[in-house]
Amino acid sequence: MGYEGIDFTWWNNREGEHSISERLDHFLANNAWCQAFPMAKVTHGSAAYSDHAPIMLQTKACIPRRRSHKPFRFEAMWVEGEECGKVIEKAWSFNHGFGHMNDVLQKLKGCSESLAKWNKQNFGLVHKRIQQARDKLAKAQAGNNNTLNKVELQQARDDLQC
Template identity: 35%
Template sequence: MLMGDFNAVLFNHERSRGRGTSVLRGDNAFRNCINQCQLVDLGFNGAPFTWRRGNLFERLDRALASYDWRVLFPEALISYFNPLKSDHCPILLRLRPDQPMRHSRRPFRFEAAWLTHEDFPNIIQNGWNAKDNWIQRIGHTKKILMDWNKSSFGNVFYAKQRLLRRLNGIARELFLGPNHFFGETLVQAMV
């Protein structure tokens, strides 16, 4: 299985606006290579184009596999995401998309943002001053910090995921072509 930026398209509908003969020659060589190696494109979920420069949109990023690999992983799914700080979309390969991703319990981590909050010294002092041995104090302080974090800062991971989903939706619409709803200023800001 091969996955990444191939700098060529397989089909004409994978390019929107702009054509050059050197580009088409590269596309033909790419098609020939895929045919000779007997590879299949795994398809995708997400925006139809993975790269953009100006008004030119192309699907340059993809996953290709042999027939034997595809038989081993028939449910494999490719997803494209918002390119945030790149001119290419990130790619995610899930071998078994029907199985939910396991989210193991996250270990306790000290967050640097806590230091900026005016209540932090009091939270530490209240958590540590329990009349227990030091192992119990650590557990007690950890619980107090986690509860305080949730009430003071909220679930930043959920908020981040929600924003990323919204950005992916916007990027998907922008990759489909000009969108008068978003306006040209937003389109230029994303580039």
């Protein structure tokens, strides 16, 4: 089926002449399956703390979606700072006067908007930094077996875990 991404799916975590990288993991398909899913695509990913790279099979065509309003997601890292609780308290204390259930809905909306704004001001573009760390790891893993630098690879893995 072919693939996109790094050339191997397993590495023995050794450097130099002792380094071994192999493409152990595959997707297999017969002609009937390939005709049923002509846009299928296999991608080798990068793993921060595993000697196996994930492989993903996409069976639907890549259709660009319109940019729409992103759904709100609460990030676990927010609770580590004491400011998060204050942002929530301030947003939740506002009385909209719509009636019990509508007030709750408005408070949730106000809270999510306040947290999103606070997140952008305090944490910046976390998702962009995560993607940059993934790219750095993929680049480190895509290197030649004999030139793989374990220190660089470990640093890329650590960056992704932070």
